[in-house]
Amino acid sequence: MRFSEFPFLRYLIFFLLGIGLANRDFDFQPIWVGGVLGILWILYVLAILFFKNRIWIAPLAYAQLFLAGVFVVQLHQKPSTEQPILGTPLIAKTLQFDIEKPRSQQNLLQVYAYQRDGKWINSKEKILLYHQDSISLIPESILLIDKAPELVQGPKNPGEFDYKAFLQKKEINYTLFHPGGLKLIDDNHPTSNTWFSPIHWRQGLANLIQSKLADPQAQKVAKALLLGQKDSLDKNIRAEFADAGVMHVLAVSGLHVGILVSVFLFLVKPFKLKEWKLKVYLIAVVIIIWHYAMITGFSPSVVRASVMFTLITLGQMRDRKPSIFNVLAFSAILMIAIDPEVIFEVGFQLSYVAVAGIVLLQPMITRLWLPTSPWIEYLWQLAAVSIAAQLATFPLTVFYFHNFPLWFLPANLLIIPLTFLIMQIGIPFLILGWIPLLSDFLGWVLNSLFQLELWILNLFKNLPVTKLDELTIFPLTMFCVWSLLLIWASWDLFPKKRLVYIACFLTFLWAGNRVINSLIKSNSQLIIYSGNKGFALDYWDGKQLKSWNQGVGVEELDFKIKPNRILNGWGKWPESLQAFSLEKNLLFFPELELLIDVERGMIEHGYASFSKVEYWKENKWIEQEKNAPLEIGNSSVRILF
Numbered sequence: 001m002r003f004s005e006f007p008f009l010r011y012l013i014f015f016l017l018g019i020g021l022a023n024r025d026f027d028f029q030p031i032w033v034g035g036v037l038g039i040l041w042i043l044y045v046l047a048i049l050f051f052k053n054r055i056w057i058a059p060l061a062y063a064q065l066f067l068a069g070v071f072v073v074q075l076h077q078k079p080s081t082e083q084p085i086l087g088t089p090l091i092a093k094t095l096q097f098d099i100e101k102p103r104s105q106q107n108l109l110q111v112y113a114y115q116r117d118g119k120w121i122n123s124k125e126k127i128l129l130y131h132q133d134s135i136s137l138i139p140e141s142i143l144l145i146d147k148a149p150e151l152v153q154g155p156k157n158p159g160e161f162d163y164k165a166f167l168q169k170k171e172i173n174y175t176l177f178h179p180g181g182l183k184l185i186d187d188n189h190p191t192s193n194t195w196f197s198p199i200h201w202r203q204g205l206a207n208l209i210q211s212k213l214a215d216p217q218a219q220k221v222a223k224a225l226l227l228g229q230k231d232s233l234d235k236n237i238r239a240e241f242a243d244a245g246v247m248h249v250l251a252v253s254g255l256h257v258g259i260l261v262s263v264f265l266f267l268v269k270p271f272k273l274k275e276w277k278l279k280v281y282l283i284a285v286v287i288i289i290w291h292y293a294m295i296t297g298f299s300p301s302v303v304r305a306s307v308m309f310t311l312i313t314l315g316q317m318r319d320r321k322p323s324i325f326n327v328l329a330f331s332a333i334l335m336i337a338i339d340p341e342v343i344f345e346v347g348f349q350l351s352y353v354a355v356a357g358i359v360l361l362q363p364m365i366t367r368l369w370l371p372t373s374p375w376i377e378y379l380w381q382l383a384a385v386s387i388a389a390q391l392a393t394f395p396l397t398v399f400y401f402h403n404f405p406l407w408f409l410p411a412n413l414l415i416i417p418l419t420f421l422i423m424q425i426g427i428p429f430l431i432l433g434w435i436p437l438l439s440d441f442l443g444w445v446l447n448s449l450f451q452l453e454l455w456i457l458n459l460f461k462n463l464p465v466t467k468l469d470e471l472t473i474f475p476l477t478m479f480c481v482w483s484l485l486l487i488w489a490s491w492d493l494f495p496k497k498r499l500v501y502i503a504c505f506l507t508f509l510w511a512g513n514r515v516i517n518s519l520i521k522s523n524s525q526l527i528i529y530s531g532n533k534g535f536a537l538d539y540w541d542g543k544q545l546k547s548w549n550q551g552v553g554v555e556e557l558d559f560k561i562k563p564n565r566i567l568n569g570w571g572k573w574p575e576s577l578q579a580f581s582l583e584k585n586l587l588f589f590p591e592l593e594l595l596i597d598v599e600r601g602m603i604e605h606g607y608a609s610f611s612k613v614e615y616w617k618e619n620k621w622i623e624q625e626k627n628a629p630l631e632i633g634n635s636s637v638r639i640l641f
Helices: 007-022 030-050 054-076 163-168 198-212 216-227 235-244 254-271 275-295 300-317 324-338 340-344 346-366 374-401 408-431 436-461 475-489 496-521 554-560 562-568
Strands: 090-094 105-116 119-122 126-131 142-145 174-178 183-186 403-405 467-469 525-530 535-540 545-550 586-589 594-597 602-605 612-617 620-624 637-640
Touching (some): 007 340, 054 340, 105 142, 198 408, 198 436, 216 235, 216 436, 235 403, 235 436, 254 275, 254 408, 300 324, 324 340, 324 346, 340 346, 346 374, 346 475, 408 436, 475 496, 535 562
Antiparallel strands (some): 142 183, 525 637, 594 602, 612 620
């Protein structure tokens, strides 16, 4: 196996380099990039037609791919303009069905116009609406809203989830909570045309699940697993799947597409179709797969699996067996070209890394043991797939979620076969749900299977230790881990001496990075976090973390303060930072010689010992003038001593 056998992998590398450069805030004009791209294409064609020496063909091709990556990003970028403050009243239409939340209903609005200074101003802004109205909103309903929406604010603390960036990728800049009494101008009942839209199909199938499955928890898991609707899932259910290491089952992914394909191939196997009939059947399966991807909302993992299955099927029809690496790389190029932002989605990254890990590592793992029993061999093959996927994805899961599930292997050995059975019954249930008695029976079976799945997950939840928590990993460490896994996968393909040298170099690189990080970590610093109704202090003296909490709740602590502690490796259990209340609103911290006016949100004393003061703004630390007034509450403050 040589790298030259996978041309699309090379194409993907240069395409990604162009994407990366374009995202570094360089000021590229699309017209200039497109012009240079056109010139390179002409030179490429001329080199093929008229030059015998083909030395320039490859560089010209790679330069085109590089610029294509830059050009794609430029085409999709929108000019950054300051968001207007929407006036009231405003007229908007709903874009989806209501999604049930614990204390409200959620919907997405598209604004038509809003009123300001007595004039109506057209707008295309989107608003994430939470309402407590008795009516259930359906798509295309027209609302008159008398309450002004709020601009989504960015994170105030380091490590805090950037909800603003998350919504902006969906072109949503505002949120609105409405206590009730929404004014419905037009409820726009669905016509014969709208019933054929994916959103109505999805809602119709969701209603079928709700009507035929008795257990409310089973209903929510069924909608997530079969339809990709995870918005209504309880936090507890999400936690049970995540802690057991089977969250990939809950999200509609390539696993589900693979199961769906295997179900359709299993159904036709006894008939032994001839060549042309089999081709027609495979084309029908491809169409069904893409309809399923559409109904489930075109999640990155489903699209990746659908593209791969389509390409492999087309290759088989032409009596060719395309390389899985070429198919994987081509599907990635296609998805990124359609939407460059998809590269930053966690689901996209996990999906491709997991498949690459399975393809590269699963054969290496299965060779470690060759069972004689067919049943044990099946379980071992399944375990090898789970281990390979977990080895490949654990750097990403630790980077994003800061934990590692300890029981992922037995959980996957139980849950994946059960999921296969659920899909085998669930797909016919969704297709044949209009038949009364049959749908009742299939619904009862599905309800029982989902209850069994939840019961199994509850068993894992009650085990003494379910996961390693509060872990952190740096990008260089991720690179070293993936490189070592590649060395293992390439062990029989390249000279072992060279691979050992590379592994030693990576080990020294990782160790050097650890030393540098430990030296940086030894610097003393104070961070004053901003909460909704209070603030908190973390003082790192180089060895020990000391903390003070002034009105920050437990849940808020988990989302706004703990992430930064995890990223810095400061540990779980800080000591208490000593403080004295001098007057009603004054707090004095003797160890820091720091005086804070709680009511005014100001640091009153302690400037002399500061070497640098920084504020957390736009996801980075920005240095403040040392003698300027120090406010707390609007964003985090970092003080270096």
